[in-house]
Amino acid sequence: MCTGMRLGCANGVVAGRTCEFGFVLDYDALFLPVGTQYTAAIPGSSGKSWTSTHAVMGAATFGCLAIMDGINDAGLMAAAFYFAGQAKYADVTQSDATRAVNPSEVPHYILANCATIDEALAAIQDITVVDVPVHGWGPSAPPLHYELIDPQGRHVAVEPTEAGSLQVTENPTGAFTNSPDLPFHLLNLTQYMNISPETVQQSDVFGATVTATGMGSGGLGLPGDYSPPSRFVRAAFFAASHPTPSTTIDGVQELFHLLNAFDIPMGAAKVGDTSDFTQMTVVRDSRELTYSWRTYADQRIRQVNLKQLMETAQGPVRIVITPVTGDDSSIDDVTGRLIDSPVSTA
Secondary structure (H helix, E strand, O other): OOOEEEEEEOOEEEEEEEEEEOOOOOEEEEEEOOOOEEEEEEOOEEEEEEEOOOOEEEEEEOOOOOOOEEEEOOOOEEEEEEOOOOOOOEOHHHOOHHHEEOHHHHHHHHHHHOOOHHHHHHHHHHOEEEOOOOOOOOOOOOOEEEEEEOOOOOEEEEEEEEOOEEEEEEOOOOEEOOOOOHHHHHHHHHHHOOOOOOOOOEEOOOOOOEEOOOOOHHHOOOOOOOOHHHHHHHHHHHHHHOOOOOOHHHHHHHHHHHHHOOOOOOOOOEEOOEEOEEEEEEEEEOOOOEEEEEEOOOOOOEEEEHHHHHHHOOOOEEEEOOOOOOOOOOOOOOHHHHHOOOOOOO
């Protein structure tokens, strides 16, 4: 369960997402410079190899070097989302090993080699996503699909809906979630065309004038559950309705606020004893080339700057993203300030 949103700003685009799972992932913030050599991790053999032509910053899992959610020096953004029940990969034993990548490596391959979405769509013709387990993700291949977003706001889905091929769908909305595929979600929006950010002030439909008792009635019918179709509708609505931030720096803060609406607390979405929860939220700035995050355990926003890393880092660098569980958020006790601020009651 993950929810992605794109937000247009007056001077660029920001995009972010939540990360939900029922087991805790080990997240790292990882920087890989131009010239980094990489060979796809295919159990029992070597997969496709490349040398990166773009610097990449983002999040990796379980100590791997494949960035699954990130941004590159051209401002291109790519991310993997869970695609349960629909992801279909090629049989590794029947595939050309020189083209093979595992499902977690698709965003990394694109970001390391491409400056634009058109380049990315051409580049994916040279890979085969194969059905192999990925370190840390269990005994079988994780079911994933992918979003690509460029600095102009173009947004596409890349989805392995047929074994050995990738379906590409242009995404006119600012939303991305999980199964079913993007064509389903776009069609499903037709069920919510009555939704509006405008409050209905009064109505005579009942034979008498009824006046609104508060704001927000235009959103009646907006689905509030945590299923992927419902989250997609809400994300598309919020992205389309939000005022345009003047800068992407402002947009980063605004997008964190929007993604607050998609936080899933522990215990609210369960299958048996397993409860998905929002482990991490990230926001990428395609203009300033920053990557920001917060976790369930630490609500402080942390940020790294790709431009600065390109100037100063001597090679790949990695830091552990703050703890996902526990309570690492600082609480500022201002009791003393209150005591030192007496109020006259005269």
